[in-house]
Amino acid sequence: MIPVFDGHNDFLQRMVAAGPGRDSLWQQGDGTGHLDLPRMKAGGLAGGFFAVWTPSPPGPDDALAAMLKKNPPFSLLLPPQVAPDDALPHALAQVGQLMAIERSGTLAICKTVAEIRAAMAQGRIAAILHVEGAEPIPDLDALHVWHAMGLRSLGPVWSRPTRYAHGVPFAFPSSPDTGPGLTQAGKDLARECNRLRIMLDLSHLNEKGFDDVARLSDAPLVASHSCAHAIAPSSRNLTDRQLAVIGESRGLVGLNFAVGFLHPQGRRDPMHGFEVMLRHLDHLLEFLGEDGVALGSDFDGADMPADLADAGALQNLIAAMLEHGYGRDLVEKIACKNWLNVLGRTWGG
Template sequence: MIPVFDGHNDILYRILQAPEKREAIWLTGEGKGHLDLPRMAEGGFAGGFFAIYMPSPHDPDADMDAIMDAPPYEVPLPAPLPLGPCQAIAVELSAQLIWMERASGGRFRIVRSVAEIEAARAAGAIAGIMHMEGAEAIDPDCEALYLWHAAGLRSLGPVWSRPTAFGHGVPFKFPSTPDTGPGLTEAGKRLVKTCNALRIMVDLSHLNEKGFDDVARISDAPLVATHSNAHAVTPSSRNLTDRQLDMIRETKGMVGLNFATGFLRPDGRRDPVMGWEAILRHLDHLIGRLGEDHVGFGSDFDGATMPDGIVDVAGLPRLIDAMRAHGYDEALLRKLAWGNWIGVLRRVWGG
């Protein structure tokens, strides 16, 4: 089985919603969601980014599921979140990640370097990277970033769509370009420079186009979007234009293919009945624009509607079989599934 390294999942948020069920969610599987240890082993999931995400208060007038089921659409962006409560949630989620490692009996390891990823792989353990999706738990002076780095944080997205002290995200809008607002704030520019100094990877997924351009001007690291697709195939605000893909290629960066149906289907719908054509069109376009060394997977498991061919993490071998039938050879499959992520992390983190 080809091992898979994945750019994004939201299992920590699923545990946050039902912490009393965390053993069933993580260790044995509860028959819900997209990830658990048994299905990860079944699907060849060998490593990935585990997102610390701060949810907005629920607004019944902005029901994303209902709105995104009927394109064209624009989901109203939630208001910015205050620092203190976000720091408390981030601490809780990081504690759950540490619990996942301790409870796994050696099957899961939090990793902080490429050497630790490779050691986990050699031991048959899943490698987990601590990632923040939205930097609301970081103060504008970035002092907390040093604490989080010491705790194991190795990847961070300045925004999750809603605005933060650091910049502006894209709304969930179809059809739309990602050019939807202003660029990074002064705090955002400071955040990028501090991440560079600490070798924390900056994730461009969810960031708007002007913010993307600001990161490209400021950063001395490869440009990476952990879970984004090709705007030329699906014109969603969440997808990357060819110009952005070219900029990522020039820095020897990386894009992880997002499995969310609304960002894959050309019509922007969330309907999971879609076959393999749209997924393969995105992969072909990304590879054609970025080159075969700069594309991987960024599933968004436990955070999005999955295509009917994949369903959950156990469906990863079916995706790889479809890619093989499409004409991708074994060497390319191994790059897309595993090797390209390891390569870009080595370029960002060093070592």
């Protein structure tokens, strides 16, 4: 079994919702969602980025969910910025769940690549604390507090705007060039993340914001869960120009498994087989090379392909890559090694 390190999951929201049943949800599963410890073990999922995310007020998110069940074309205006005081309780509740899992002894929150390797060697899930959308980080002092709590990866936006940047709306077909770049606070945030060696995640960021980070950052450019715009022209996917910029930085893109971002027509229909995913991987490899492509599932945050329905099915994708003609060395890089290498280049040590 080839181990997998994953660029993005939204499991912590399910942990919060489970309430008193959270330990059972993690240790045994409940038959829903995409992740739990047994399915991670069955699929060879050795670790990944556990996202902390703030929901919008109920009305707009309900509209978003309804829209995303429709097929293109569509373009949905997103809800406004969420205030830090509203975001922080959601964020801390999710961090608390991740720390609770760590206390069970089955998972380790890792701050260095050495810690990731040690956790994997011990059979524990190697988890990176990631914040998707910087709403719960109102200023740079708060960023240092989050860093002290273990934050090592930050997306300045989910698709909503924040005080730092503007995300792309959910739209198909659409360019990612959908608004202004980083605010002054966002530029300061990018510089401080560089100083703290916090990875900046470009997924969800619009094109002008992407370009601002590329100009400001001295770290490899990373999009943790995105696909190729040339294959599927979603606002959330990366253009060839963006891929070339990431490649020049010795950065990385984690392939998103969400069917709506993979499908060339943006459809949310069940997707059978791996032909489309392999087309995206081929395209990413063309621009990023063998060291710049990885996986970023979006488990528990999106609709999955029929043959990759949850973490337990990850070896189906591994087998498809091998059958496609990728050598075992390349598959091991895409599945796991490239993430660890780019984190070493980003975090140092």
